[in-house]
Amino acid sequence: MKPPLKVPVNLSSGHYDIWIQPGLRERAGAVVSGLTHSKKLGIVTDDQVAPRHLEPVRKSLAAAGIETVVAIVPAGEQHKNIETLGQIYDALLGAKIERSTPVIALGGGVIGDMTGFVAATLLRGVPFIQMPTTLLAMVDASVGGKTGVNHPTGKNLIGAFHQPIAVLIDPEVLRTLPERELRGGLAECIKHEIIRDAEGFDRLEKEIGKALALDVDYLADLVAHNVAIKARVVEADPFEEGERAHLNFGHTFGHAIESVSRYEYSHGESVALGMIAATRAANDLKMLDNSSRDRIEKLIGQAGLPIGGMKLDPQPVFSAMYFDKKVKAGKLRFVLPDRIGHVVIRDDLPERTIFEALRSLVA
Ligand SMILES: NC(=O)c1ccc[n+]([C@@H]2O[C@H](COP(=O)([O-])OP(=O)(O)OC[C@H]3O[C@@H](n4cnc5c(N)ncnc54)[C@H](O)[C@@H]3O)[C@@H](O)[C@H]2O)c1
Ligand SMILES: [Zn+2]
Structure with a gap:
């Protein structure tokens, strides 16, 4: 197996790495353990990605002793709104996540944007990790720290800048992408x-x-x-x-x-x-x-x-x-x-x- 490719991102607000490696989803636990001491972690994903890619990620986190709280929301741009944010806040707060509990976005740009906003606002900010699963999310939406949701009057009108602590990219997940x-x-x-x-x-x-x-x-x-x-x-x-x-x-x-x-x-x-x-x-x-x-x-x-x-x-x-x-x-x-x-x-x-x-x- 080739070692992961790592692209560093240096911003005045901090430094993080983008990790890229085929099969990385099955090694998420090892990577995440190096980034946080938290033994609990939130995962936000959608109902198209969850059946295909959630299990290997959870399994690998469990093997690293990390318990996961999962919020699965309906897939699609039409659900990128404050109602869906409400569901995510409910799921994570219901599981008593803390200020130090990282939240992973496992999905395309819609999940990345919503989860990033949740991470920016929940308990005034929790660590955020991206695991983008579409090519667009990998090369575009997961870099730059823009997060948010749509409003009936326009796209991406509610949001915040919130940088991740890491981005984990497994190109193998693209095999199931339409x-x-x-x-x-x-x-x-x-x-x-x-x-x-x-x-x-x-x-x-x-x-x-x-x-x-x-x-x-x-x-x-x-x-x-x-x-x-x-x-x-x-x-x-x-x-x-x-x-x-x-x-x-x-x-x-x-x-x-x-x-x-x-x-x-x-x-x-x-x-x-x-x-x-x-x-x-x-x-x-x-x-x-x-x-x-x-x-x-x-x-x-x-x-x-x-x-x-x-x-x-x-x-x-x-x-x-x-x-x-x-x-x-x-x-x-x-x-x-x-x-x-x-x-x-x-x-x-x-x-x-x-x-x-x-x-x-x-x-
Ligand atoms: N934050 C930014 O800088 C930035 C930049 C560009 C785009 N965006 C946002 O990204 C969104 C678009 O993202 P997108 O194109 O990834 O769309 P998306 O998140 O809606 O994903 C597209 C579809 O593919 C499904 N899917 C995702 N990964 C899959 C996989 N591996 N296998 C099978 N199905 C999979 C999803 O469930 C969804 O139905 C827009 O809301 C846009 O505003 C944000
Ligand atoms: Zn574009």
């Missing part, structure tokens, strides 16, 4: 390469087939590389005041597509189309050469993500963008690539360029 979810996670991986790493982009072009074939050793490397990219961006800008905006590449267009489609396009699919639109806009403005544009489009297509054929009228998508929370002083801000591995922020795009980029997605 393929559409895997492709959605790849959209964020492609995003990371485009904004930060030309060599990583080259490698992904050659090896994306291994990710789709669920080669767990390859996935371990891919996840480690991606969390490192996100961690470096977050370290440089922990409270989203500057360069962290680069992570929104594809998301200004993408959020509008997601919402106008009423979530028919998943987040990953919307971001894929959004990255295509932003890439075409950059090319249209002569910021990005044709060959880089073509490579970006090809890689997104190879991931099985949409690169055209959008079944939405561009006009409402265009209007929806102006309601995006990232609008600053009435101007839309776009993250555009000027070469593979590098992006710039622009708030002076002609409306015609934006509209044409959207219209091109319909073809």
